[in-house]
Amino acid sequence: MAVNELYQYSLVNALMSGVSESGITAKQLIEKGNIGLGTFVKMQGELLLLDGKVYQLLAGGKIRIxxxxxxxxxxxxTRFKPQSTETLTLENKDSVDTVLEKFNDHASNLFMAYRIEGRFRYLKCRTVKGQEYDGQPLSELGKKQFVAEYDNIEGTIVGFRSPSAWQGFFVAGEHMHFIDKDLKVGGHVLDIADGEVSMGVATIHQIHFELPTSEKFNSAKMSTDDVGLKSVEG
Structure with a gap:
């Protein structure tokens, strides 16, 4: 993959339809980029790709490689190379979008990737514990998600901002995962307060999709549940 070219395997709508029985391997994903987000088979926790390693952020906040x-x-x-890096304060989660708009206010219909490193006075993260039965949709898993709050924690956030028109293919808007510097806790970011950070940003206009060929993917009845997605993704 080229620098700052987006690679995606499958669709968020597939997760919303409960399709998560198989996929590409962690080794294959590492070959595609240096930062990334996702999930694992049966939606067992959150995925974070960072600097050549894939981390599984499990329910309860624990982490395994x-x-x-x-x-x-x-x-x-993406194979992320920041086009701009800035030291700043993130007052809250919405501040991330403010930084992105400042960097490129003509990117509302493009994708943006970012990497945030620093200390946060407060972080709220969630993880899902995985499907309890075959085909259980992501929206249902979100109702039983594990939520953790962290005070004065240091670590890295990897995130992407996707255009609203792509809801269902991606998660429209902000989507970010966190891992602490000691690689002990992490999850999908729900809220931020007072982050003293370094933030690298890049705009993305090249996208490569790879779709599953499994019978379950091809037979799934997919539609975009905007309300459900917003509720589960925070």
């Missing part, structure tokens, strides 16, 4: 053969039913990543 994925094996090369672990399968990933959904992921998005």
């Amino acid at each position: 994925a094996d090369d053969t672990d399968q990933i039913p959904y992921a998005v990543c």
Whole structure:
């Protein structure tokens, strides 16, 4: 993959339809980029790709390094090279979007990737514990998600901003995952307060999709549940 070209395997709508039984391997994902987000088979926790390693952010906040053969039913990543890096204060989660708009206010219909490193006075994160039955949709898993709050924590956030028109293919708007510097806790970011950080940003206009060929993917009845997506993704 070229620098700052987006790679995605499968669709968010597939997760919303409960399709998560198989996918590409962690080794294959690492070959596509250096930062990324996603999930694992049966939606067992959150995925974060960072600097050549794939981390599984499990319910309860614990973390494991994925094996090369672990399968990933959904992921998005890029070979990230920041076009701008700035030291700043993030007052809250909405401040991320403010920084992106300042960098490129003509990117509302393009994708943006970012990497944030620093200390946060407060972070609120969630993880899902995985499907309890075959085909259980992501929207239902979100109702039983594990939520953790962290005070004065240092670490890295990887995120993407996707255009509203792509809801269902991606998660429209902000989507970000966190891992602490000691690689002990992390999750999908729900809220931020008072982050003293360095933030790198890049605009993306090249996208590469790879879709599953499984019977379950091809037979799934997919539609965009905007309300459900917003509720589960925060």
